[in-house]
Amino acid sequence: MYIQNEAATKLSCLRCGAEYELNDYTTGCPACLEGGYPVSLEVKYSVTPGWTVNAKLRGMKRFADKLPYRTFPTLGEGDTPLIDLPDLAEELGLQGLWLKNEGQNPTGSHKDRMSAQVVARAKATGRTTVVAASSGNAGASLAAYAAAAGLRCVIVTTVGMNPTWDQAVRATGAELVAAYDSKLRWKYMRKMVESEGWYPVTNYIDPPTGSNLWGVQGYKTCGHEIAEAFAGNAPTAIVVPTSRGDLLWGIWRGLQEAKEAGWIDTLPRLYAAEPFGRLSRVLAGDDYRGHFPGDHSSTESIGGSTATFQSLVALRESGGGAVDVAGVDAVDGQNKLARRGLYLESSSAVVWAAVKQLKATGQIGEQDRVVLIGTSNGYKDNYFSKLPEMKIIDAAD
Missing domain, CATH: 3.40.50.1100 (Rossmann fold)
Structure with a gap:
C-alpha cells in the first residue's frame, strides 16, 4: 500500500479559498461549481519552517515532503535534464536559454x-x-x-x-x-x-x-527541479506548452514552494504557448468558461477548445501571459530544435516559436534568462514537415 504524506492536511479552492477535508472531489470545488464556476482544488500541507530533499533518493521521491503520497509506483520519473543552449540564446539575443527535457521521462513525457x-x-x-x-x-x-x-x-x-x-x-x-x-x-x-x-x-x-487534483500535485516537482538547478538565481521566464494548464499550474506552485523554502530569491514569469487563442483571449477579457475553437491539427497534444481557471492563476500571479503559435510555426520549431539534437513532439516544440514571438514583441528582453519546457519527445509523433527524399543505394554504390 502506498503511504500518504502526513503533512497533507486539507484541500483548498484556487478561486474562493473554501477548504475541504482530504477526499476525491473529481469535479473541483463544490461551492464554485454550484455557482457555475468549474475550479480545481489543491492539496495543502502543514506549515513547517522548511522542508527537506532526500539526497539519497532519485527522481520525484526526493520531494516527498511536498507530495500527497510519499510512496508511489515509480518507473524512474523525474530528474530530467536542464540543457543549456548558449548558441540559441545568442541567436535570440537573450542572456540565457535552457530546455527542460521532459521527454526523458519513462514513457516520453511530463x-x-x-x-x-x-x-x-x-x-x-x-x-x-x-x-x-x-x-x-x-x-x-x-x-x-x-x-x-x-x-x-x-x-x-x-x-x-x-x-x-x-x-x-x-x-x-x-x-x-x-x-x-x-x-x-x-x-x-x-x-x-x-x-x-x-x-x-x-x-x-x-x-x-x-x-485529477492528486495527480496534478506531481507536476510541482518539475518546478522544484528547475529551482534546485539554478541554485538561488532563478530564471526570469519559463515557457510552457499548454492545453488545460495542469503542468503550467504545477510548475508555478512548485516554484512558489521553492521560494518559500529559500531555494530561489525571485519567481519567474510564466508564459503559456498554445496553438490558437484561448488563454490569450481570456486574459484580454473573455470568460474562461467559454469555448475557443481553432486549428490544432499539427499540435494535437495541446488541442481542445477550452481553458481553465488554474491556468489563469499561474499566468496572473506570475505576471506572464499567453502566446498563440500557428501549426506551421510549431513544425518549424520542431525542425529547428531537432537540428540542435533535441527531437520534440510538435506540440512541445511550440516553445521555440513562442520564445521568438515573446522576444519580438518585447515581452522578453536581452536581460532575460529563459527556460523552455520540452514536454515530450518526438518519437511517437507524426512528422509533419516535408523531409528530403531518401537516397536509395544498390550494389553499384
Missing part, C-alpha cells in the same frame, strides 16, 4: 509525474479501475503506471488514434475505447465514473477544471 501520484491515490483508496480521456501521452503514461501498480486501466480515445500510441497503451494490458468526438469521451467517462466507480485521472466535465 505526464509520468502525474501518473505516479494519481495511481498511488487510486490504489490507496481501493479503486480497481483508472480511466482517462486521451489520444496520446496521458494515455500511454497512465497505462504504464497502472500496470506497475496492478490496476485495470481504460483509455477513452478518439477514432484514428496514432498507431504508435495505440500500441503503447495496449501493450501494457490497458483497454482502449474510441469515440468519434472528443467531447463524447468526457460523457462516457462521467457515466462510468458515476455508475461503475472508475477512478478518473483526467477531466470529464465541460467547462473543465483540469486533471
Whole structure:
C-alpha cells in the first residue's frame, strides 16, 4: 500500500479559498461549481519552517515532503535534464536559454509525474479501475503506471488514434475505447465514473477544471527541479506548452514552494504557448468558461477548445501571459530544435516559436534568462514537415 504524506492536511479552492477535508472531489470545488464556476482544488500541507530533499533518493521521491503520497509506483520519473543552449540564446539575443527535457521521462513525457501520484491515490483508496480521456501521452503514461501498480486501466480515445500510441497503451494490458468526438469521451467517462466507480485521472466535465487534483500535485516537482538547478538565481521566464494548464499550474506552485523554502530569491514569469487563442483571449477579457475553437491539427497534444481557471492563476500571479503559435510555426520549431539534437513532439516544440514571438514583441528582453519546457519527445509523433527524399543505394554504390 502506498503511504500518504502526513503533512497533507486539507484541500483548498484556487478561486474562493473554501477548504475541504482530504477526499476525491473529481469535479473541483463544490461551492464554485454550484455557482457555475468549474475550479480545481489543491492539496495543502502543514506549515513547517522548511522542508527537506532526500539526497539519497532519485527522481520525484526526493520531494516527498511536498507530495500527497510519499510512496508511489515509480518507473524512474523525474530528474530530467536542464540543457543549456548558449548558441540559441545568442541567436535570440537573450542572456540565457535552457530546455527542460521532459521527454526523458519513462514513457516520453511530463505526464509520468502525474501518473505516479494519481495511481498511488487510486490504489490507496481501493479503486480497481483508472480511466482517462486521451489520444496520446496521458494515455500511454497512465497505462504504464497502472500496470506497475496492478490496476485495470481504460483509455477513452478518439477514432484514428496514432498507431504508435495505440500500441503503447495496449501493450501494457490497458483497454482502449474510441469515440468519434472528443467531447463524447468526457460523457462516457462521467457515466462510468458515476455508475461503475472508475477512478478518473483526467477531466470529464465541460467547462473543465483540469486533471485529477492528486495527480496534478506531481507536476510541482518539475518546478522544484528547475529551482534546485539554478541554485538561488532563478530564471526570469519559463515557457510552457499548454492545453488545460495542469503542468503550467504545477510548475508555478512548485516554484512558489521553492521560494518559500529559500531555494530561489525571485519567481519567474510564466508564459503559456498554445496553438490558437484561448488563454490569450481570456486574459484580454473573455470568460474562461467559454469555448475557443481553432486549428490544432499539427499540435494535437495541446488541442481542445477550452481553458481553465488554474491556468489563469499561474499566468496572473506570475505576471506572464499567453502566446498563440500557428501549426506551421510549431513544425518549424520542431525542425529547428531537432537540428540542435533535441527531437520534440510538435506540440512541445511550440516553445521555440513562442520564445521568438515573446522576444519580438518585447515581452522578453536581452536581460532575460529563459527556460523552455520540452514536454515530450518526438518519437511517437507524426512528422509533419516535408523531409528530403531518401537516397536509395544498390550494389553499384
